[in-house]
Amino acid sequence: MCGIAGFVDFKNLSSLGILKKCTDVLSHRGPDGSGYKFIQNETAQVGIGHRRLSIIDLSNAAAQPMVYGNSIISFNGEIYNYKEIKKTLIELGHKFQTHSDTEVILHSWSEWGKEMIHHFIGMFAFVIFDQSKNELVFFRDRAGMKPLYYYWDESLLIFGSELKALMLHPSFYKRINYDSLRLFLQLGYIPEPYSIFQKTFKLPPGNWMKLSLKSRKLNIFSYWEVSDYYKRMHLDLSYNEALNATESLLEKAFQYRLVSDVPVGVFLSGGYDSTAVAALLQKNITKKIKTFTIGIKQKGYNEAPFAAKVASHIGTDHTEYYCSQKEAIEIIPELPYFYDEPFADSSAIPTILVSKIARKSVTVALSADGGDETFAGYNRYEYMMKYGKKIQDLPTFFSKILAGFMETIPANKFPILRNHILFHSRYDRIKSFLKDPSEENFMNQIVKAMDQYEAKTLILQETKQLPTKSSDKAFASSISHTLAKMMAIDYVTYLPGDVLHKVDRATMSASLEGREPFLDHHIIQWAAALPINYKYSKGTKKRILKDIVHRYVPKDLMERPKAGFGIPLTTWMQNELRTLIEKYLSDKFVEKQQIFNSLEIKRIRESFFSGKIELSENVWYVLMFQMWYEKWMES
Numbered sequence: 249m250c251g252i253a254g255f256v257d258f259k260n261l262s263s264l265g266i267l268k269k270c271t272d273v274l275s276h277r278g279p280d281g282s283g284y285k286f287i288q289n290e291t292a293q294v295g296i297g298h299r300r301l302s303i304i305d306l307s308n309a310a311a312q313p314m315v316y317g318n319s320i321i322s323f324n325g326e327i328y329n330y331k332e333i334k335k336t337l338i339e340l341g342h343k344f345q346t347h348s349d350t351e352v353i354l355h356s357w358s359e360w361g362k363e364m365i366h367h368f369i370g371m372f373a374f375v376i377f378d379q380s381k382n383e384l385v386f387f388r389d390r391a392g393m394k395p396l397y398y399y400w401d402e403s404l405l406i407f408g409s410e411l412k413a414l415m416l417h418p419s420f421y422k423r424i425n426y427d428s429l430r431l432f433l434q435l436g437y438i439p440e441p442y443s444i445f446q447k448t449f450k451l452p453p454g455n456w457m458k459l460s461l462k463s464r465k466l467n468i469f470s471y472w473e474v475s476d477y478y479k480r481m482h483l484d485l486s487y488n489e490a491l492n493a494t495e496s497l498l499e500k501a502f503q504y505r506l507v508s509d510v511p512v513g514v515f516l517s518g519g520y521d522s523t524a525v526a527a528l529l530q531k532n533i534t535k536k537i538k539t540f541t542i543g544i545k546q547k548g549y550n551e552a553p554f555a556a557k558v559a560s561h562i563g564t565d566h567t568e569y570y571c572s573q574k575e576a577i578e579i580i581p582e583l584p585y586f587y588d589e590p591f592a593d594s595s596a597i598p599t600i601l602v603s604k605i606a607r608k609s610v611t612v613a614l615s616a617d618g619g620d621e622t623f624a625g626y627n628r629y630e631y632m633m634k635y636g637k638k639i640q641d642l643p644t645f646f647s648k649i650l651a652g653f654m655e656t657i658p659a660n661k662f663p664i665l666r667n668h669i670l671f672h673s674r675y676d677r678i679k680s681f682l683k684d685p686s687e688e689n690f691m692n693q694i695v696k697a698m699d700q701y702e703a704k705t706l707i708l709q710e711t712k713q714l715p716t717k718s719s720d721k722a723f724a725s726s727i728s729h730t731l732a733k734m735m736a737i738d739y740v741t742y743l744p745g746d747v748l749h750k751v752d753r754a755t756m757s758a759s760l761e762g763r764e765p766f767l768d769h770h771i772i773q774w775a776a777a778l779p780i781n782y783k784y785s786k787g788t789k790k791r792i793l794k795d796i797v798h799r800y801v802p803k804d805l806m807e808r809p810k811a812g813f814g815i816p817l818t819t820w821m822q823n824e825l826r827t828l829i830e831k832y833l834s835d836k837f838v839e840k841q842q843i844f845n846s847l848e849i850k851r852i853r854e855s856f857f858s859g860k861i862e863l864s865e866n867v868w869y870v871l872m873f874q875m876w877y878e879k880w881m882e883s
Contacts, residue, residue, distance in 0.1 A: 250312070251277030251299040251756075252322040252375060252396075253413040256384060256405040256459060258292045261419060270406070270413045271297030276586075277324075277409060277756045285313045285320055287377070291461040294377055294384070298322040303612060303761055304330075306509055310348035318380040319357055323350045324409055325372030325394045326763070328504035333367050357385075362456060365471050369504060369768060373451070375407065382461045390472045391618065391767040392440065392453030392744030395752055399448045400466055405459055410753075411588040414448065415880065421446075422881060424843070426709040429590070429873070431716070433703035434696040436592035436869055439716050439745040444589040444876075453744050472769065474739045477776035478727045487792075490782050494774065495796045499528050501768035505614050513538035513610035515602060516566070518554030520790055520797050520806060521619030525765050527562045527800040529614075536565035538609055542602040543570040546816050554808065561801055569605045576601065576815055577824055583872070584879035586757045592865075592872040593746050594817045599754035607758040615755075617747050618766035621738045622775045623790040624783040628694040629731055633784060637730075639678075640685045651682035691718055691734060695742065697865035706848050706870075717741050729780050739772065818864040822857070829853065829867060832874035841877065844870070 251274030255262055264286040271284060278299025287294040298312035303326065313322045327333070330349035333356060338344070342355045349370075356364035357376055362385070371393035375386050386407065388396050399406040399414050406414045414420050423446040428438050438444060440452040451457055454472035459465070483490070502525055506512055514529065516522045516539040530537050539559050543552025552568050559566035579597045587596065606613045620626045639647065680693050692699070698706075700713045717723050717740045724733040748764070755762035775783070778792065785791045797806060821829060831837065833853045838846045849870065856863040 250324045251409040252324050253408040254296040258403045262293045267295035270416045273412050274299045279759050296322045305348035309346045316354035320377045323374035327370040329369040384459045386457040388451045390454045390769045396451040426711045427714045430703045430711045432590045437746045475736050477773045478732045478736045482779045483777045502765045505763045505765045510611035512612040514614045516555045517551050518558045521616035524797050525616050530562050539564040539566045540606045571601050584876045586753045590873045590876045592869045593750050596750045603755045603758040603760050607760045612761045614763045623793045625790045647682045654679040
């Protein structure tokens with residue numbers, strides 16, 4: 249795991265010193281070493297930098313940027329099946345100098361060109377400068393586990409694992425993209441391919457990019473698309489056959505993620521996904537796997553006791569750490585640095601804390617993200633299948649009458665439930681869905697804190713609603729089942745934009761490599777073709793995964809309401825964080841900034857403190873942007 253950075257400057261205004269600055273700001277991603285290649289040719293200046301976290305082949309021979317023939321690579325990630333690929337390449341006549349997966353990529357490029365990507369199982373974002381062709385190529389993994397930002401203005405390309413690497417180049421202009429800001433206020437993150445800055449983008453998952461130094465043309469191509477697998481015919485096999493085949497596939501994918509020359513551990517929450525990873529790995533290993541969990545001593549948020557029971561049952565070497573409220577709150581001022589574009593998923597806080605604990609014992613930690621998107625685990629899937637379908641089946645005139653009735657009686661008029669934040673949000677979303685019972689509107693209502701018009705009203709600048717995969721009708725047009733459409737959309741939006749972004753920055757903040765066993769592409773390609781009722785059946789989410797876990801952990805140890813990896817944020821915002829909110833959402837701060845409608849911000853702030861707790865997400869999202877703005881735009 250590492251950090252990459254660099255540039256192609258057709259105006260020849262860059263230097264080795266600039267390359268070093270852009271690269272070394274990523275030292276938390278790669279504390280074990282650094283390397284730089286600065287090339288001045290007749291076309292442009294090319295800079296390629298690397299920060300190394302040593303995982304496979306710890307010797308200096310595996311340092312980067314690495315050169316083979318006329319090609320130079322800077323690579324962030326891991327190719328788990330590199331030994332098999334290497335064996336194939338040796339049979340084809342290749343000779344190797346190291347034991348690293350990086351060298352395997354270079355030889356693969358030499359042998360197969362862009363088709364090499366179809367050989368790789370792993371997580372990756374890398375650049376290769378092919379000097380014989382005078383072009384740079386960039387690749388990002390299928391699910392989007394590893395990040396890759398780039399800035400392009402037709403005379404300068406800057407790239408890096410994080411935005412901060414781009415910002416240190418003196419020719420990078422920090423101009424906010426207000427259309428992206430509008431998306432952030434709705435979602436709490438900025439989805440691919442957009443970023444918070446103009447002319448700055450994320451290379452989408454499953455894509456590769458080529459810059460020709462001769463023509464100065466930058467082109468992007470797709471090499472893998474999850475929707476293709478949902479569009480195929482369902483597999484014709486019995487449930488028991490599917491159960492056994494799925495377990496074998498999971499076990500193989502999980503085993504691949506143990507490839508390392510340094511200690512490996514597992515984040516264990518005690519939920520089905522992380523239990524599946526730990527249990528399937530531990531069953532084949534005599535030595536106890538190290539597992540880690542973090543607890544918060546507040547009812548409804550503490551999964552640590554469940555994780556401890558699971559760890560005891562499957563026999564792992566378990567570390568449990570209870571963080572204090574003070575420790576968690578002290579992470580908040582650090583968020584803008586590590587999440588260097590606005591990001592509002594508050595579970596980043598416990599994820600950073602558990603990463604710090606794990607790093608004391610291991611250099612690699614396996615997480616269990618992707619299980620919900622792959623096997624239908626989110627509550628919103630159940631809401632759609634249970635309630636959404638019923639609303640869609642209502643006569644149109646009745647839906648409109650009911651929506652009108654709810655319009656006249658706001659959620660806060662219900663005395664028993666008015667202090668329950670979930671009641672407020674669900675009430676308003678059902679009301680919207682009654683007005684427009686389309687699948688697209690359901691997805692929008694269930695995942696967005698604000699609708700597009702609320703977000704638009706908050707911003708002083710004129711903005712437009714940017715298209716995303718969730719609004720791309722062509723993306724899921726031939727996916728017949730509603731649940732399959734929702735899962736496919738989540739896989740390409742929420743998963744890379746929120747979940748994987750969160751885990752990458754949190755683990756890297758502690759110089760810890762995070763691996764995602766569920767995101768082996770063979771798993772989603774298989775699971776997408778399983779009959780829907782093997783994943784969701786009669787109110788049971790993740791049916792097939794749960795039945796696999798029950799082979800190793802008793803059902804009564806696992807069955808409990810689904811809980812997120814969260815913190816009591818609303819309570820903190822009303823108390824300990826009130827001073828922060830009053831500072832960053834104050835009339836003074838907002839009016840000086842000239843980005844937001846100060847009257848609307850004031851209304852949201854005062855309404856929240858007056859008891860409208862349903863506005864907590866709105867307040868938190870604005871707070872996260874304001875703290876980011878102070879860190880990166882004012883400093």
